[in-house]
Structure formats: structure tokens, C-alpha cells
Amino acid sequence: MKKIRYIFFISCFLLTACSEDNDRFLETVDVTFRFTQNWKGIPITASDFNEFKFTNQNGDLIGIERLRYLVSNITIGSVVKDYQLIDVGEGTGLEFVVDEVTKGLKTLNFTFGFKNEDNLEGSYQDLNSVSFNVPELLGGGYHFMQFDGKYKDHNNQDANFNYHVIRAADNTDPTNVILEDTSFEVDLGELELNSSTVIEIKMDVSEWFKNPNTWSLQQFNTRLMPNFGAQKLMEANGQSVFSLGEIKFN
Amino acid sequence: MKNIGIYLLIFFFLMRCSSKEEEVYTPVPYALEIPELFADKLIAPIIPSDNPLTEEGVALGKKLFSDKILSGNQTQSCADCHKVKEAFSDSAAFSLGAQGILGKRNSMPLFNLAWNFDERFAWDGKEFGLENQVIEPIVNPLEMHGDLKEIVKKLNEHNNYPALFQSAFGSSKISPDLVAKAVAQFMRTIISANSKFDNFLLGKSTLTVEEENGFNIFMSEEKGDCFHCHGSTNNPLWTDNKFHNNGLDERFIDLGLGAITGDPSDNGKFKTPSLRNLIFTAPYMHDGRFSTLEEVINHYSEGLQFSETIDPLMKSVHQGGVDLNEEEKAALKAFLLTLTDEEFIENPAFEN
Numbered sequence: 001m002k003k004i005r006y007i008f009f010i011s012c013f014l015l016t017a018c019s020e021d022n023d024r025f026l027e028t029v030d031v032t033f034r035f036t037q038n039w040k041g042i043p044i045t046a047s048d049f050n051e052f053k054f055t056n057q058n059g060d061l062i063g064i065e066r067l068r069y070l071v072s073n074i075t076i077g078s079v080v081k082d083y084q085l086i087d088v089g090e091g092t093g094l095e096f097v098v099d100e101v102t103k104g105l106k107t108l109n110f111t112f113g114f115k116n117e118d119n120l121e122g123s124y125q126d127l128n129s130v131s132f133n134v135p136e137l138l139g140g141g142y143h144f145m146q147f148d149g150k151y152k153d154h155n156n157q158d159a160n161f162n163y164h165v166i167r168a169a170d171n172t173d174p175t176n177v178i179l180e181d182t183s184f185e186v187d188l189g190e191l192e193l194n195s196s197t198v199i200e201i202k203m204d205v206s207e208w209f210k211n212p213n214t215w216s217l218q219q220f221n222t223r224l225m226p227n228f229g230a231q232k233l234m235e236a237n238g239q240s241v242f243s244l245g246e247i248k249f250n
Numbered sequence: 251m252k253n254i255g256i257y258l259l260i261f262f263f264l265m266r267c268s269s270k271e272e273e274v275y276t277p278v279p280y281a282l283e284i285p286e287l288f289a290d291k292l293i294a295p296i297i298p299s300d301n302p303l304t305e306e307g308v309a310l311g312k313k314l315f316s317d318k319i320l321s322g323n324q325t326q327s328c329a330d331c332h333k334v335k336e337a338f339s340d341s342a343a344f345s346l347g348a349q350g351i352l353g354k355r356n357s358m359p360l361f362n363l364a365w366n367f368d369e370r371f372a373w374d375g376k377e378f379g380l381e382n383q384v385i386e387p388i389v390n391p392l393e394m395h396g397d398l399k400e401i402v403k404k405l406n407e408h409n410n411y412p413a414l415f416q417s418a419f420g421s422s423k424i425s426p427d428l429v430a431k432a433v434a435q436f437m438r439t440i441i442s443a444n445s446k447f448d449n450f451l452l453g454k455s456t457l458t459v460e461e462e463n464g465f466n467i468f469m470s471e472e473k474g475d476c477f478h479c480h481g482s483t484n485n486p487l488w489t490d491n492k493f494h495n496n497g498l499d500e501r502f503i504d505l506g507l508g509a510i511t512g513d514p515s516d517n518g519k520f521k522t523p524s525l526r527n528l529i530f531t532a533p534y535m536h537d538g539r540f541s542t543l544e545e546v547i548n549h550y551s552e553g554l555q556f557s558e559t560i561d562p563l564m565k566s567v568h569q570g571g572v573d574l575n576e577e578e579k580a581a582l583k584a585f586l587l588t589l590t591d592e593e594f595i596e597n598p599a600f601e602n
Binding site: 049050065066121122125126128129130131133135136137138146148149150157158159160161162164221222223224225226 | 490
């Protein structure tokens with residue numbers, strides 16, 4: 001009987017001790033990711049759509065009508081969210097919370113679009129359900145961005161543009177489509193997390209038309225999905241689109 | 251011995267609780283058969299938690315759908331303008347209402363409505379949620395022109411309906427809310443997913459060369475570019491269930507979504523209809539202006555009209571359209587007809 005009592009007390013002591021250790025080492029916080037969009041620093045929301053109110057580097061006057069884009073492998077420290085579709089026009093997907101990120105210095109990065117290994121034909125039901133797919137003739141998988149609107153053409157007429165970013169596909173020979181991964185990594189550096197935090201990730205939409213390639217909508221406006229060269233230019237311009245915005249510690 | 255007494259007391263108490271629970275009526279859950287392709291490719295259908303499908307509810311909804319009691323003068327049922335053989339649409343451009351007045355829009359086909367994820371119904375998206383949509387045509391003066399108070403009174407005084415509502419909802423007191431719930435339950439069971447193209451995707455059928463060419467035109471951004479709005483092999487609804495101005499008019503007689511939102515940038519936008527069962531759903535567009543599929547294809551090929559709100563996906567508007575040749579048009583039509591679901595319109599589950 002004495003022996004049993006002894007073992008019971010020892011066990012209680014050990015379990016209590018373990019519990020205290022866990023609390024100390026696994027203290028976690030919630031991290032909210034908030035995606036915002038701007039044009040050279042001026043915020044863009046759905047209320048700015050459908051009006052000719054932006055001028056790109058090439059001098060094309062444009063109006064935005066649809067803007068939705070995909071980011072994946074959103075990583076903070078060792079916590080990874082698989083992907084997120086942001087639809088600016090519908091105001092969906094702009095914000096999400098990652099729970100239980102341990103405190104401390106964390107790296108922050110994500111992929112614009114899907115890497116080849118994640119860009120799997122028809123595999124994501126939520127993306128299929130909002131018709132974000134790319135035809136198999138162009139290698140399948142998903143759009144990285146669907147950015148539609150109008151610009152003023154040389155005759156000052158309203159003309160349509162479809163700036164659709166996908167994995168580059170050369171289907172000159174439909175029996176041998178050549179694919180090139182045009183997703184890219186966005187590294188936002190390191191962040192010290194001591195409490196629940198809201199992290200703003202900014203997209204400067206004007207950069208898609210600017211750097212390093214001055215984008216002429218008079219030249220590249222529609223039918224860009226099967227245009228391998230245009231997709232490569234988009235990939236290059238996308239590199240400077242995202243930046244870290246406001247950080248709020250709660 | 252004392253313990254046995256306590257156990258007996260607890261047993262007796264539990265038995266009483268159990269008997270009380272048995273008194274709560276629960277209708278039989280309806281097992282909605284989700285088509286293989288939908289289950290594989292799409293997120294789950296929308297079934298509100300306050301209106302789960304039940305055998306009794308679906309059966310009641312089906313009966314109500316075909317009953318003229320829901321119209322003001324008891325001359326018209328939902329099924330009069332949503333005929334099973336016409337994929338729950340109407341072959342007239344505008345249907346005659348209960349008062350003999352023509353409506354202003356073409357009767358929309360009804361199927362796969364539980365997969366309308368945004369839950370905006372009708373050509374102009376005016377109703378949110380299927381239950382709300384059910385009531386709209388019942389009270390619309392151009393359609394069934396009913397008075398909900400009167401309809402509910404008639405249903406409550408009916409020989410059969412109170413018992414049927416009792417079976418479906420555990421209440422014989424009929425309300426507009428329960429009418430809407432029953433009809434919506436039935437409408438969620440109207441599913442079409444057994445076309446030649448569905449079977450092709452499931453490896454049970456093959457396409458002709460012309461049909462395959464048509465599919466490639468449909469999916470090509472350089473040719474038809476239909477897929478951005480009308481779905482694909484990965485979105486077998488063949489609609490995005492969104493609202494677009496597809497270049498029908500330079501000036502609008504009907505503002506569509508714009509009249510609902512009050513936002514001029516929505517003027518001329520109408521819901522993308524599914525491309526399933528087109529052979530049964532003529533005439534086409536919100537106003538039934540096109541009698542044939544050839545006319546529809548010609549519209550996108552060379553008939554687009556510019557207006558300020560035209561969707562940017564109507565990329566070739568200044569050239570009139572995507573400029574398909576006759577062979578391409580024929581192929582596109584051949585593909586579209588592979589989305590015909592013959593079994594759907596013959597389904598006895600939909601007939602009253």
C-alpha cells in the first residue's frame with residue numbers, strides 16, 4: 001500500500017512538472033494575415049473598380065473590373081498555410097488567421113501562385129468551384145492571377161484587357177506543350193512575435209505594369225494565357241509587387 | 251439489496267426520459283445522391299442547417315411545385331413555367347402569368363441549384379437563398395400573383411396538406427416559411443449530371459472528332475474562350491453562377507443586376523446560365539432573344555455590342571466577337587450538345 005502511494009505522488013509530481021515546461025516552451029500567438037492592394041501607395045478596394053482612375057507606367061489609362069490572385073505556402077516560422085485565394089472585387093480571402101505560432105523570431109514568406117508540384121490539375125475543390133482553372137491545353141492547373149479591366153486604346157476607345165498570370169505554356173506543338181513554372185517566392189524577412197499580431201501584405205498593382213518591363217496594354221491586352229513570352233514578362237514584373245505593410249502587435 | 255433499489259430507480263428514470271425523446275417527431279433524412287463528378291471536383295452543396303432535406307419534405311415540395319394552389323387564382327403552378335421536359339424551363343420567350351400577363355424574362359432552367367455557392371438566384375440575382383427565391387414567383391403579379399396569407403389559409407384548410415406538413419416539419423400549422431422550405435428541398439434534389447460529356451469524363455463514353463474539336467474551341471483563350479464564365483471539366487456545373495454583361499445590347503432596356511444593386515456598373519449584367527441541357531432550354535438569354543444555338547454562337551462570334559459595362563472577357567467586342575468559321579461553329583455546337591442529359595428530363599422522381 002505504501003509503495004502504491006509513493007508511486008502515485010511521484011507520478012503527480014512528474015506530470016505537473018511536464019505541464020509547466022510545455023507552457024514555457026510552447027507559448028503561442030495568433031497571426032492574422034491581411035492582404036491589401038494599392039496603386040503606387042493609394043489603397044484600392046472594390047469601390048475603386050469600374051472607373052478609369054489609374055495610369056500605368058506606359059501611360060495607359062485603366063479601370064479595374066476583376067482582381068483575384070492566389071498565394072500559397074504562406075509560411076511564418078514553421079507554420080505553413082497551404083494556399084489562399086484573394087478576390088478583391090468580392091472582398092473574400094483578404095484576411096486569414098494562423099493559430100498557434102510559437103513566439104520568437106520568425107521568417108515570413110510565401111509563393112505567388114502555385115509551384116509546379118502544387119499546381120495540380122483539378123485538385124482543389126474550392127478553386128474549381130470558383131472556376132480558377134487553366135485549360136489542360138495550356139498545361140492545366142490554376143490561374144495565379146485573374147486581373148481584368150478596360151483601358152483607353154490609341155483611339156481613346158474603351159478596350160478590354162485580361163492580365164491573366166499562369167504557368168507559362170508554349171503550345172506551339174499541342175502534342176508537346178512546354179511548361180515553365182512562373183510562380184515566384186516572396187520573402188518578407190523576419191519578424192519578432194511576442195503577442196498576437198496582424199501582418200499586412202501589400203500588393204502594389206501598378207508594379208505589374210512597370211518593373212523591370214514597362215507594360216504596354218496597347219500591345220499586350222488579351223489572349224495572354226497562351227503567350228509564353230508575356231507570361232515570362234509578368235513573372236519578372238511580379239517580383240516587386242509585394243511588400244510588407246503595417247505590423248500590429250496586440 | 252439497498253443498491254438494487256437505487257439501480258431500479260435510475261433505470262426507471264432513464265426509461266421515462268427515453269420515452270419522452272421518442273415523442274419528438276423526426277422526419278426521415280433524405281439521402282441526396284451527389285454525382286461522382288460533383289463530389290470529386292466541387293465543394294459540398296449548400297443545404298441550410300435550418301432546412302435539411304427529408305423524405306417527407308422533398309415529397310411535399312414536389313407536390314407543392316406542381317400544385318396550382320400556390321397561385322392567386324389557382325390557375326398556375328411552378329411547374330407550368332418550369333417544365334420537366336424542358337429541363338425545368340419554358341419554351342416560350344416569356345411565360346404567361348396567372349393573370350394572363352406576359353413576364354419580362356425567360357424562365358430559367360432549374361437544376362443543380364444546391365451548387366449555386368453564392369446563393370444569388372434569378373437572372374438578376376435579386377433573391378439570396380433558395381427559400382427566398384421560392385416565394386418570389388408566387389407573389390410576383392406577373393407570375394403566380396399569389397397572396398401569401400390567402401395561400402396559407404387555403405393550405406391550412408386543405409384536406410391533405412396539414413398532415414403532409416406535419417410529417418415534413420412536425421407542425422401542421424402551415425406558414426409561408428414552411429412552404430418555401432418544402433419547395434426548396436425539392437428543388438435541391440433536381441440534379442442533372444448524366445450527359446454524354448459527364449460519361450466521357452468518367453471514362454464511360456467517347457467523343458467524336460467534331461465534339462472534341464468543339465471542346466478545344468470552348469477551352470481555348472484564342473478561340474471561344476467560353477471556359478472563364480461557363481466552367482470546365484473541373485467545374486462541371488458549366489456556369490460560374492456569376493453576373494456578366496455578355497455584349498447583347500449597346501443600350502439596356504433591362505438593367506439586370508444593376509436594377510437590384512443600384513450600381514450603374516452592374517447595368518446589363520445577368521446570371522451566367524448553365525450550358526447543360528441546351529437542347530431543352532431554348533430560347534436563350536434572359537429575354538429569350540435567340541431561338542437556336544446557332545444564333546447564340548453567332549452572337550459570340552460576330553454579334554457583340556459594346557457598352558460601358560461589357561465584361562472584359564468579351565475581349566473581341568470591337569471586332570464583333572471571336573470570329574469563328576463555320577466549321578468551328580459547328581464543332582462548338584456539337585460539343586455543347588454533349589452536355590445534354592436525356593435521363594434528367596425522363597426522371598420519374600420529378601414527375602408528379
